[in-house]
Amino acid sequence: MSSDAIETIETYLRPGAWVEDAAGPLYVRLRKRIEQGIDSGLLAKSAPLPAEREIASLTGLSRVTVRRAMQELVDRGIIVQRQGSGSFVADAAPRVEQSLSHLTSFTEDMERRGLNVTSEWLTRGVFIPSPEEVMALALSSGEQVARVARLRRAEGRPMAIERASLPTDILPDPELVSSSLYAVLERDGNRPVRALQRISAVNLGAEDAALLGVEPGTAGLRIIRTSYLPNRRVIEYTRSLYRADAYDFVAELRLGNS
Known part of the structure; x- marks a missing residue:
């Protein structure tokens, strides 16, 4: 990294309104400051970051605060740490690790990670159901279906397309x-x-790829979810498309009788 680039980053991390006027814990303010630097292009992909002790010195924050902010960035896949080399901006979009053992919504998943969630509505209304929706939701003849479809973003980055159908x-x-x-x-x-x-794995079509901000034919993940009430009634049938470069789905497995 050039001396000019190092000086720019050092200036960017010096205390200012981002520390004094922002809300939330100090480690969150620092994490968001670094994320903003990456999103703006100030910190390019694969660019090295100053060492934790240098960041602590530049920002006036404690090493514990800096370490916690950096660990969150690592956990989200925004930066990578290489033994003996230091920390670097990740080459790809941040990855989110999502458990398959808990029934949660996209909003809950992202907010639990401290990510700001926004949505772009694609469909929202009551419609005549498709044969697929009739079968999945066990609808009777003449019944209609409620649909909510939207593009989901985390920190402004397109992450998933959700298309939910309900009685x-x-x-x-x-x-x-x-x-x-x-x-x-x-x-x-x-x-x-x-x-x-x-x-299941899919190659994204042109329309869905454009919404997710990737090239047509890019690998994606399709998730079909059928959800139930305690009385076993089906009340939700959702088809989602996720960016494959942004998600890791994790499931805990146990041995038979353990």
Whole structure:
């Protein structure tokens, strides 16, 4: 890295409004400051970062605070640490590790990691169901279906496309869903307690790839989720497409009788 680039980063990390005026714990402020530097292009892909002791000296923060911020960046895949070489900006989009053993919403997953979630609505309304929706939701003849489809972003980065279908007695007004679908269902006493998910690899078509900000034909992950109430009634049928470069799905496995 050139001396000019090092000086720019050092200037960028010096204390200022990002520490004094921002809200939240100091390690979160530092983490967001580094993320903003990466998003703006100040810190390019594969660029080395100053050592933790240097960052502590530049920012006036403790080594413990700096270490915690850096560890969060590592956990999210935003930076990588190489033994004996230091820390570097990751080459690809940050990866999110998502457990397959807990039934949570995208909003809950991202907010638990401290990521800001935004959505772009693609569809939201009541429609005549497709044959696939009739079968999946066990709908009767003449029933309609509520659909909510949106592009999900974390910290402004496209992460997933979710297309959810629900019976209209469970979700009579899809316009009520402003952020978390599960929050609306929980408020009405209809949050699912169990789900079956099927994950498969796909090559993204042109339309979905454009929404996710990748090239057509890029590898993606398709997840089909069928969710149930305690009485075993199916109330949610969701088809999602995830960026394969942004997600790691993790499941804990146990030996038979253990």
